[in-house]
Amino acid sequence: MTISSCEAEVTHGMIFSQPEDPLLRSVLSLFRVARDQGRVLNRTKIAKLLYLADLSAVEGGGVAFSGATWRWENYGPFDPAQYRVEDALVASGIIERTQDPQSPCGEVRLRLIEDVDASLGPESLAVLGKVVAEHGGRSAAQLRDLTYETAPMVQAQTDGERGVLLDLNRARRRKHYAALKERYRARAADRGPVESDPGGGKDLLAEMAELAEARRRANTKALGEE
Numbered sequence: 001m002t003i004s005s006c007e008a009e010v011t012h013g014m015i016f017s018q019p020e021d022p023l024l025r026s027v028l029s030l031f032r033v034a035r036d037q038g039r040v041l042n043r044t045k046i047a048k049l050l051y052l053a054d055l056s057a058v059e060g061g062g063v064a065f066s067g068a069t070w071r072w073e074n075y076g077p078f079d080p081a082q083y084r085v086e087d088a089l090v091a092s093g094i095i096e097r098t099q100d101p102q103s104p105c106g107e108v109r110l111r112l113i114e115d116v117d118a119s120l121g122p123e124s125l126a127v128l129g130k131v132v133a134e135h136g137g138r139s140a141a142q143l144r145d146l147t148y149e150t151a152p153m154v155q156a157q158t159d160g161e162r163g164v165l166l167d168l169n170r171a172r173r174r175k176h177y178a179a180l181k182e183r184y185r186a187r188a189a190d191r192g193p194v195e196s197d198p199g200g201g202k203d204l205l206a207e208m209a210e211l212a213e214a215r216r217r218a219n220t221k222a223l224g225e226e
Contacts, residue, residue, distance in 0.1 A: 022067025044140035
């Protein structure tokens, strides 16, 4: 089954308008990429992988593309709109939703059961594919912990306010600062150690002594004591 990215299409009684719902488009693309790479998804992993993809896009000088509004919720970055998308995909028969019997918390596992297009643009799809390849094999708990180490989440925790919007641009600024620091270190290493001038100190002291009388007269005049 293919859901067109250009027009609304009725699928199993549900209407999808992908151009008007970027989060739906991103979730569908994530399912397709994850399936192609042999990765299993659940709610937590969907949220964290999309967040990391948005973060990667911003760090690379682009913009977040998932359509999610990221806030610091109980388990890290999350957008409750994900529930709406999940319900719509399950109702359409595209996604199968089951409860993981091996999870002590009853984690909900989601599986793509219909063929869909990965309808993101080429650049966004490339970012998503790279993130899934790098992090898709991690557990939900590992992904959660990883997102807590990102710059937007570190700042949110510092401010101590759950529910706040996450500033993804903070990651870009931190990456830029780190790059500048590395360039400075490289240049400092190329210059080698700074050598002192053996006679520089004596010359400076002599110059200061020579100008002492001129400084005294200037200060006296400035203070109105002449």
